[in-house]
Amino acid sequence: MDKSVVRFSHCNKDIFCFFVPEECPECGLSFSGRRLEEAPVSIPDPFCNGHTSPCSFLVAPTDENKLRDFDGGFDLHTGITNTKGVVFNYTKVGVRRDYQGWERCISIPLVQPDMYNLIDQWDQYLEKFSTAQMWDPVWQSFNEETHNCYNYTLMFINCVLATQGKRALSKDEFTKSFVLPRIKRASKYTTLCREISQNHFYIVDSPQKKTSETDADCKT
Incomplete structure (x- = not known):
C-alpha cells in the first residue's frame, strides 16, 4: 500500500484515514479556521522492500x-x-x-x-x-x-x-523479542488500511476518553 495513514483526534475520538478531511466525520464540524484537538500524526508503514x-x-x-x-x-x-x-x-x-x-x-x-x-x-x-x-x-x-x-x-x-x-x-527468545512485536504491528496496520479503504475512516475512542470514563467509574 503506497498510501500513508494519518491519525488525528476530534470529539474524543481517534480518527484514522489516508487524508485529513475538511470536516469531522463524527460530528460534521468544519475544520476550516479551527484547530484540531491534536495535530495529525503519520503512522509509519511497518513494511519495506x-x-x-x-x-x-x-x-x-x-x-x-x-x-x-x-x-x-x-x-x-x-x-x-x-x-x-x-x-x-x-x-x-x-x-x-x-x-x-x-x-x-x-x-x-x-x-x-x-x-x-x-x-x-x-x-x-x-x-x-x-x-x-x-x-x-x-x-x-x-x-x-x-x-x-x-x-x-x-x-x-x-x-x-x-x-x-x-x-x-533460542527460537522462543528470538520470536518473542524480535519477530512477534513486528508481526503484530504489521497485522494491525493491515487491518487499519483495510478498514479505511472500505469505510474511508476508522474511528475509535481516544485513550483520553477511556481514561476519563474509568476515573468517573471509580468515583461513583
Whole structure:
C-alpha cells in the first residue's frame, strides 16, 4: 500500500484515514479556521522492500499466499539478505536466492552500520552456510515442523553470533523479542488500511476518553 495513514483526534475520538478531511466525520464540524484537538500524526508503514535491506532477517507471506496480508491466518516465510539485497531462503527444493519477490515484507536489521568486519564477511558466511549439506534436500528433506525456513534463518543468525563470541538465541527468545512485536504491528496496520479503504475512516475512542470514563467509574 503506497498510501500513508494519518491519525488525528476530534470529539474524543481517534480518527484514522489516508487524508485529513475538511470536516469531522463524527460530528460534521468544519475544520476550516479551527484547530484540531491534536495535530495529525503519520503512522509509519511497518513494511519495506526487503531487497533494499541488506544483512537483514525478513518475514513475508509464503509463495502460496502472495496476495494475502499479515492477518495471522496463514503461513509466513523467512529469509536472510546478503549485502546486495539478494534473499537467501530455505524451501523444499533447497536454498533459493531471490532477486525479487520480497518487495513487501517485515525487515529486522541484523548488523549495525559500523560493524565493518562483519559486513565484509557477511556474504561469504551466508554463502558457505547455505551450501552446507544439511540444506541439501537430497541429504535432508524439508520438514514444516523441524527443518524449515525459520530453522535455517535462526541457525544462520546463531552462527554469526558465535563468530562474535556471543551466546545463541533460542527460537522462543528470538520470536518473542524480535519477530512477534513486528508481526503484530504489521497485522494491525493491515487491518487499519483495510478498514479505511472500505469505510474511508476508522474511528475509535481516544485513550483520553477511556481514561476519563474509568476515573468517573471509580468515583461513583
